[in-house]
Amino acid sequence: MAKVTTNAPSSATDSQVGQTDLRRAGLKVTHPRLRILHVLEHSEKRHLTAEDVYRQLLQQGEDAGLTTIYRVLTQFETAGLVVRHNFGEGRSVFELDKGEHHDHLLCVACGQVEEFIDDVIEKRQREVAAEKGYEMTDHYLHIYGICAACRDKQK
Numbered sequence: 001m002a003k004v005t006t007n008a009p010s011s012a013t014d015s016q017v018g019q020t021d022l023r024r025a026g027l028k029v030t031h032p033r034l035r036i037l038h039v040l041e042h043s044e045k046r047h048l049t050a051e052d053v054y055r056q057l058l059q060q061g062e063d064a065g066l067t068t069i070y071r072v073l074t075q076f077e078t079a080g081l082v083v084r085h086n087f088g089e090g091r092s093v094f095e096l097d098k099g100e101h102h103d104h105l106l107c108v109a110c111g112q113v114e115e116f117i118d119d120v121i122e123k124r125q126r127e128v129a130a131e132k133g134y135e136m137t138d139h140y141l142h143i144y145g146i147c148a149a150c151r152d153k154q155k
């Protein structure tokens with residue numbers, strides 16, 4: 001019986017994709033890097049703390065250790081694979097860098113992070129910078145609040 005094999009790029013395994021991503025970022029392929037990249041690429045949540053990554057790896061039967069995870073995430077950040085957001089109180093959240101600008105809403109009760117983009121805010125910021133003689137190159141906007149689910153619980 002003939003085995004059907006496909007060589008289409010879409011059939012590349014996650015591991016192959018991860019290896020390509022690491023090499024493209026100029027990083028050597030190591031087991032922890034591959035596993036952590038896999039978590040970032042397949043997690044339901046796009047914004048993860050190092051602890052989130054640690055827990056997801058544990059669920060997959062891998063005890064990578066928080067120190068390793070922090071180190072690898074920082075290497076990813078330096079290589080431009082991920083963006084780190086500092087939401088205060090030492091709360092660092094990592095997301096894959098898709099190269100698209102967006103701002104964030106953070107729930108101070110449960111830590112949920114949501115993304116948004118508002119054309120009026122974007123435009124105003126460029127105007128404010130221009131009024132001061134600046135050409136805006138980047139900005140970060142974090143809105144802190146209590147999410148709908150947490151507000152329901154408080155009732």
Ligand SMILES: [Zn+2]
Nearest residue numbers: 107110147150
């Ligand atoms: Zn919440």
Ligand SMILES: [Zn+2]
Nearest residue numbers: 047095102115
């Ligand atoms: Zn984001």
